Amino acid sequence: MSKPFIEVAAGLIMQPDGSLLLAQRPDDKPWSGWWELPGGKIEPGETTLQALARELKEELNIDVTAATPWVTYTHEYPKNIVRLAFCRVTGWEGEPTGMEGQQLSWVKLDAPLSVGPLLPATEPPLRWIQLPDHYLLTSIGSSKGLDSYLARLTQALQNGLKLVQFREPGWEPESDHDIHTAFQQVLTLCHQYSARCLINSCHPETWWTQADGVHLRAADACELASAGVAIKDQAPGLLAVSAHNANDLDAARMLAADFAVLGHVLDTPSHPGEPGIGWAQFASLIDNAGLPVFAIGGQSVATLETARQHGAHGIAGIRQLLT
Numbered sequence: 373m374s375k376p377f378i379e380v381a382a383g384l385i386m387q388p389d390g391s392l393l394l395a396q397r398p399d400d401k402p403w404s405g406w407w408e409l410p411g412g413k414i415e416p417g418e419t420t421l422q423a424l425a426r427e428l429k430e431e432l433n434i435d436v437t438a439a440t441p442w443v444t445y446t447h448e449y450p451k452n453i454v455r456l457a458f459c460r461v462t463g464w465e466g467e468p469t470g471m472e473g474q475q476l477s478w479v480k481l482d483a484p485l486s487v488g489p490l491l492p493a494t495e496p497p498l499r500w501i502q503l504p505d506h507y508l509l510t511s512i513g514s515s516k517g518l519d520s521y522l523a524r525l526t527q528a529l530q531n532g533l534k535l536v537q538f539r540e541p542g543w544e545p546e547s548d549h550d551i552h553t554a555f556q557q558v559l560t561l562c563h564q565y566s567a568r569c570l571i572n573s574c575h576p577e578t579w580w581t582q583a584d585g586v587h588l589r590a591a592d593a594c595e596l597a598s599a600g601v602a603i604k605d606q607a608p609g610l611l612a613v614s615a616h617n618a619n620d621l622d623a624a625r626m627l628a629a630d631f632a633v634l635g636h637v638l639d640t641p642s643h644p645g646e647p648g649i650g651w652a653q654f655a656s657l658i659d660n661a662g663l664p665v666f667a668i669g670g671q672s673v674a675t676l677e678t679a680r681q682h683g684a685h686g687i688a689g690i691r692q693l694l695t
């Protein structure tokens with residue numbers, strides 16, 4: 373007999389200082405005593421955000437004023453399959469109160485959790501939410517442009533940039549040594565500002581372990597996923613995947629990537645004459661991605677809010693994020 377399938381809306385209720393609200397499941401529910409994100413089952417006819425608002429009113433007596441869809445993730449438990457639509461909640465009225473007698477706790481995610489255990493399906497979102505929301509891809513081009521690029525990158529890191537990808541497929545063919553030196557300089561600079569630097573899979577595999585993780589091109593991700601390679605065990609650090617369609621996002625999920633980058637969403641100078649997929653298509657593609665997705669293509673600080681309204685974790689880009 374097939375397992376029951378339930379759809380749930382759950383909120384990551386966050387204070388501006390990054391504290392997150394967790395709730396302990398009450399005695400009269402399955403998994404009682406385990407900690408979870410507040411929320412509950414989506415009723416027939418409800419949208420995810422409507423269900424979330426209703427559940428948070430019932431469970432916490434708060435009125436949600438600002439929430440966006442985020443990652444939808446499916447987890448198979450021994451007795452059922454749960455599709456969890458995690459949403460970010462950044463605005464509410466009222467003081468969260470355990471209306472069902474449940475314990476509540478505001479936790480910091482950059483330290484060991486002060487409560488536990490967490491429901492198994494609640495662990496991944498607590499890891500994902502700590503990813504920065506800006507992801508810069510380099511486009512230096514040659515050793516001639518390196519010094520001025522490093523100066524601009526320093527400025528961006530000083531302004532709070534925390535995640536960078538070294539990606540130089542079109543590096544002018546001077547010598548391999550030049551590009552490796554450039555990579556090391558970018559990596560060292562990122563580390564000076566406690567930022568992480570991933571390496572694109574177009575670069576030699578021997579460099580991958582030097583970086584803070586690997587960013588797979590879509591074709592590389594699809595090839596590794598169909599070959600069943602456990603790339604995450606081989607390359608320590610973050611694993612990211614470029615995606616252009618649902619197939620690429622499936623590969624990212626199969627490889628247990630930490631995040632994907634989907635686009636291009638808006639028209640961009642790096643793809644002249646190729647129209648972007650647009651926000652509606654972006655939102656529909658990531659609906660079942662099962663991992664955080666950054667929007668790429670025409671992205672800047674000005675598009676971050678729109679990206680979030682369409683379920684993006686954050687924005688990725690080459691030019692407009694270098695500020």
Ligand SMILES: Nc1nc2c([nH]c(=O)n2[C@@H]2O[C@H](COP(=O)(O)OP(=O)(O)OP(=O)(O)O)[C@@H](O)[C@H]2O)c(=O)[nH]1
Pocket residue numbers: 378380381382401403407408409410411412413414447454456491492493494
């Ligand atoms: N709210 C919430 N549910 C979660 C999380 N993680 C997770 O696996 N779940 C699962 O999602 C389901 C939520 O169902 P629920 O019983 O809390 O829903 P509900 O509030 O509508 O309760 P009720 O219908 O029993 O009154 C449970 O199977 C629970 O184990 C989480 O972080 N938050």
